[in-house]
Amino acid sequence: MRDKTVLELLQARGVSRRGFLKFCATTASLLALPPSAAAAIAETLGKTRRPSVIWLSFQECTGCTESLTRAHLPTIESLIFDAISLDYHHTLQAASGSAAEAAREEAMKAAWGQYVLVVDGSIPLGEQGYYSAIAGVSNLEMLKETAAGAAAIINMGTCAAYGGIPQANPNPTGAVPVSAIIKDKPIVNVPGCPPIPVVMTSVVAHYLTFGAVPELDHLGRPKSFYGDTIHDRCYRRPFYDQGKFATSFDDEGARNGWCLYQLGCKGPTTYNACATVKWNDGTSFPIQSGHGCIGCSEPNFWDKGSFYQPLSAGIWGDRQATLGTAAVAGAAVGAVAAASTRIRQQHASEEK
Amino acid sequence: MSDSKPIDIPVLALGPRGDDMTGRAILRQLEELLAALVERDEPGSIDLRSLPFGPEDRQLLEEALGEGEVEAEVESMGPSRVRETGIPGIWWVTHYGSDQQPLAELLEVTYCPEILITPSDAAKEGLSALRARLFESDHMGR
Ligand code: SF4
Numbered sequence: 001m002r003d004k005t006v007l008e009l010l011q012a013r014g015v016s017r018r019g020f021l022k023f024c025a026t027t028a029s030l031l032a033l034p035p036s037a038a039a040a041i042a043e044t045l046g047k048t049r050r051p052s053v054i055w056l057s058f059q060e061c062t063g064c065t066e067s068l069t070r071a072h073l074p075t076i077e078s079l080i081f082d083a084i085s086l087d088y089h090h091t092l093q094a095a096s097g098s099a100a101e102a103a104r105e106e107a108m109k110a111a112w113g114q115y116v117l118v119v120d121g122s123i124p125l126g127e128q129g130y131y132s133a134i135a136g137v138s139n140l141e142m143l144k145e146t147a148a149g150a151a152a153i154i155n156m157g158t159c160a161a162y163g164g165i166p167q168a169n170p171n172p173t174g175a176v177p178v179s180a181i182i183k184d185k186p187i188v189n190v191p192g193c194p195p196i197p198v199v200m201t202s203v204v205a206h207y208l209t210f211g212a213v214p215e216l217d218h219l220g221r222p223k224s225f226y227g228d229t230i231h232d233r234c235y236r237r238p239f240y241d242q243g244k245f246a247t248s249f250d251d252e253g254a255r256n257g258w259c260l261y262q263l264g265c266k267g268p269t270t271y272n273a274c275a276t277v278k279w280n281d282g283t284s285f286p287i288q289s290g291h292g293c294i295g296c297s298e299p300n301f302w303d304k305g306s307f308y309q310p311l312s313a314g315i316w317g318d319r320q321a322t323l324g325t326a327a328v329a330g331a332a333v334g335a336v337a338a339a340s341t342r343i344r345q346q347h348a349s350e351e352k
Numbered sequence: 353m354s355d356s357k358p359i360d361i362p363v364l365a366l367g368p369r370g371d372d373m374t375g376r377a378i379l380r381q382l383e384e385l386l387a388a389l390v391e392r393d394e395p396g397s398i399d400l401r402s403l404p405f406g407p408e409d410r411q412l413l414e415e416a417l418g419e420g421e422v423e424a425e426v427e428s429m430g431p432s433r434v435r436e437t438g439i440p441g442i443w444w445v446t447h448y449g450s451d452q453q454p455l456a457e458l459l460e461v462t463y464c465p466e467i468l469i470t471p472s473d474a475a476k477e478g479l480s481a482l483r484a485r486l487f488e489s490d491h492m493g494r
Contacts, residue, residue: 017471019428022447028399029456035397281453 006045006208020045027209030202032224041209051208052111053118054104054146055089058139059132059166059175060121064157065092067194068201101135108149116207117150117185119143119178122159122166126174143181152186152213153178156200161189161220162299169303179220188213189220193296196277199225219299221271230267230293233275236260254290264308265292272297375409378459379416385461386441395462413459417442426467430455434465 004012010020024038024045031037057065088104095103107115121139124131129140137145147153155178158164166175179187190203203222206214214222231237239245239259246253247262259265267275270293274285286293292308295301378398385396403409418438426432430450436443443460445467470478 016428017474018426018467021467022426022429022432025458026447026456029401029458032402034402035399035458035460281451 004050006048006050007042009050010045027205030198031206031209031214044209044211048208048211052107052115053204054107054115054150055092055118055120056139056142056146057089058119058121058123058143058160059173060157060159061165063194064120064200065089067197068156098135101137104146108146112149114151115149116204117146117153118156118204119153119160120156122163122175122177123181124166124173124175126172131173140181143178147178147182147185150185152188152207153182154188154190154203154207155179155220156190157195158191158193158296158299158301161191164193165302168300186213187220188216188222191219191221191226191297192272193301195297196225196273196279198277199273217271219271221297225273225277226271226297228271228273228276230270230272230275230287231265234267234287235275236287249290260287260290260292262310263292264306264310266295266298266301266307266311267293268311270295270298372406372408372412374403374405375412375416378403378409378413382417382439382442382459382461386439389441389461389463395460397458397460397462400457400459417444424468432467434468 007020010023015023020042021038024041025035027041028035028037033041088100088107093100093103121132123129123139123143125140129138132139134142155161159166159175160178163171163175163177163180166173167177179189188203188207190200192199199222202225203214206222214224217223217226219226231240234240236257236259239257240261244253244256244258245262246256246258246260248254249263254263261268265287267287274293275287278285278288294307295304298304378400381398385398388394388396420436420438420440422434422436424434426434430448430452432445432447434443434445441461441463443462443465445458445460445465446454447456447458449455
């Protein structure tokens with residue numbers, strides 16, 4: 001199976017040439033690439049061997065895997081995922097105990113230097129790393145050992161990317177993100193608590209298609225999904241711009257669907273695709289369900305003060321003064337605030 | 353809680369965004385792409401899902417492009433709808449997943465979208481299949 005190209009694998013599943021064209025066009029769209037990339041994708045997939053993926057779960061709640069597997073995956077995405085060889089994932093694999101660990105070692109040996117390592121969860125450094133261990137091997141050791149043979153690392157979720165909830169104050173286990181330990185491999189961060197399913201599959205698909213990591217921002221996130229703030233794309237934005245804010249969860253403003261800024265929405269400082277890609281098969285996202293964004297794809301989101309205090313009142317982000325004035329003064333300033341987040345994002349990535 | 357009444361929470365933004373700037377920009381780009389097709393035989397396409405594309409933009413495009421003569425549905429890994437617009441050479445192609453969710457929406461500027469053309473391998477297989485059927489019917493004396 002490992003020797004087959006992705007195209008051959010799809011053909012073996014009964015995908016016709018037209019289906020393949022559709023697969024390539026849809027993949028290009030999914031990866032936010034220009035339509036002309038579809039031809040390049042078709043060519044690459046005709047040659048690419050099935051890549052091996054090893055998925056390690058450390059200090060985490062399994063929410064990222066739940067998000068991925070409970071996703072209502074359209075056929076095309078499931079095909080992308082079928083096209084990879086998920087050689088080790090201790091939640092999803094049938095094997096357990098020493099057989100599972102043997103599978104990991106075998107997969108590492110078979111594709112040394114070429115496999116993609118996916119990590120969810122942070123790594124505890126306290127007590128020599130033994131706050132969390134799998135089959136007697138500490139997370140720290142397992143990460144170092146497995147990362148050594150990886151071509152690239154994809155951090156799924158805020159815990160692996162930035163430390164997340166295990167690292168939140170008072171961080172009893174001394175949890176750190178992957179990047180604090182591994183310094184010599186390309187790393188992609190796919191933060192979110194959990195990340196959006198299609199974002200997870202697309203980043204893996206990007207690597208599968210191009211054999212390289214996508215373009216990243218200053219926090220290591222793919223720009224195609226984390227290029228804009230929630231606020232930039234929020235459908236409640238016209239109310240923000242008009243200075244119409246809900247001030248409690250049951251006031252007139254809330255009932256009219258006004259902006260949730262005063263109720264603590266962290267949309268203006270949070271880079272993620274929830275407002276466009278949405279959740280549960282495109283049904284909705286927190287703001288559409290009446291709750292402000294909690295900023296879960298940003299570093300230290302848990303320790304930045306209350307989820308229910310407006311940005312202007314807290315220590316969240318570095319633009320509280322601007323946004324505070326906007327919230328109070330209302331109209332028009334919103335556009336400037338959004339522009340300044342873009343400039344900040346650009347600036348930061350230029351500084352990289 | 354006995355006196356609690358169900359609350360209607362309209363969480364959709366009121367009214368349209370009020371502009372069709374993206375639609376206008378797309379029309380300009382279509383003009384360039386169609387010129388490239390006519391003058392240099394270069395096909396092109398625009399991915400509508402990659403743009404901030406609101407209902408006003410869609411309305412503008414639908415009105416400006418109109419309906420053409422061809423409408424086709426391709427069934428391969430879920431349906432794909434292929435429509436020629438009223439501007440010959442511009443096709444509106446929507447790919448759906450098997451659950452009918454739209455996966456990609458493209459404006460293709462081409463003489464015929466590739467997904468409609470029979471692939472040559474498939475035609476070869478078709479020839480063998482047809483010959484086998486002919487052989488079978490000859491054999492059965494029909
Ligand atoms: S503050 Fe939140 S609810 Fe208001 S427009 Fe921005 S992202 Fe949307």
